[in-house]
Amino acid sequence: MARSRAAWRRWFLRWEAQQESFNPLREARFSAMLDVLQARLPSRFTALDLGCGPGALSLRLLQRFPRARCVAVDHDPVVLRVGEGAWGSFGGRLRWVDADLGRPGWADALPFRRCDAALSTTALHWLDGRALPRFYRELARALRRGAVFLNGDRLPWGRDDPELARLAERVRKVRFRGVRLDREWSAWKAWWDAAERDPELGKLFPERVRRHSQHPQHGDEPLSAHLRGLRRAGFARADVVWRDLENAILLARR
Ligand SMILES: C[S@@+](CC[C@H](N)C(=O)[O-])C[C@H]1O[C@@H](n2cnc3c(N)ncnc32)[C@H](O)[C@@H]1O
Incomplete structure (x- = not known):
């Protein structure tokens, strides 16, 4: 028997909890991104959610x-299954696309051309120094002129400013110590372990593992690499519009 929407939504809610456990400002960051969209776009628009998870x-x-309508893009079969199971097409306004943002040509897989907005949360840190500039060139193809790009992620100072990078790391330890330093990643791991044991999701793991084996580890490119990639891809304006240390929202205009 097919699994119910309610059952898939329970998987989704557990996803939310594990993401929130290492990013307590996650909800505030989502809201800030949507506030920018509301201020910049008319009520009817098409957006991309890049590295959408579920x-x-x-x-x-x-x-x-x-x-609005939205195109949710990811290349992990497990999270795509949970998302589609939980939300389906959301009354015909949501499309799910299986595509690898780290490879050339992903924009060809999109169902719409020249979208009005592209958003991403906690995902683009996966792209390394080779993939990131290519990703932004591809993104420029997917968006209409004047479109909005918003990336909410860890945008490290890294080698651009080692002093601030060290400060950010110390503050992170201060915040998590005694609260959940040892649990920072444990909720994330518990979700994936449970998914692997689940009969329906477990079937997707060989493909998940195969795809992940083709990827480098986190690129964790610094903020400056994002700004450079955007500028070189022809984005007109890019700046940080919200931040809590390295947890930031980058806004750019196509
Ligand atoms: C931490 S999750 C965040 C998911 C969602 N945006 C959220 O905020 O809950 C990162 C997502 O990025 C996706 N991702 C990483 N690299 C990707 C790539 N090259 N192409 C497509 N998706 C990718 C992962 O599969 C994962 O679903």
Whole structure:
């Protein structure tokens, strides 16, 4: 028997909890991104959610903007299954796309050309120094002129400013110590362990492992690499519009 929407939504809610456990400002960051969209776009628009996971950002966007439509893109079969199971097409306004943002040509897999907005949360840190500039060139193809790009992620100072990078790391330890330093990643791991044991999701793991084996580890490119990639891809304006140390939202205009 097919699994119910309610059962898939329980998987989704557990995803939300594990993401929140290492990013307590996650909800505030989502809200700030959607505030920018509301200020910049008319009520009817098409947005991309890049590295969507099971659709946390897509869901919030579609709930807040009832005339918008969204394309959710990821290349992990497990999170795509949870997202599609939990939200389906959201009344015809949500499309799910299986595509690798680290490879050339991903924009060809999109169902719409020249979208009005592209958003991403906690995902683009996966792209390394080779893939990131290519990703931004591809993104420029997917968006119309004047479109909005918003990336909420850890955007490290890294080698650009080692002093601030050290400060950010110390503050992170201060915040998590005694609260959940040892649990910072444990909720994330517990979710994936449970997914692997689940009969339906477990079937997707060989493909997941195969895809992940083709990828480098986190690129964790510094903020400056994002700014450079955007500028070289023809984005007109890019700046940080929200931040808590290295947890930031980068806004750019196509
Ligand atoms: C930490 S999750 C965040 C998911 C979601 N945006 C959220 O905020 O809950 C990172 C997501 O990025 C996706 N991702 C990483 N590299 C990717 C790539 N090259 N192409 C497509 N998706 C990718 C992963 O599969 C994963 O679903």
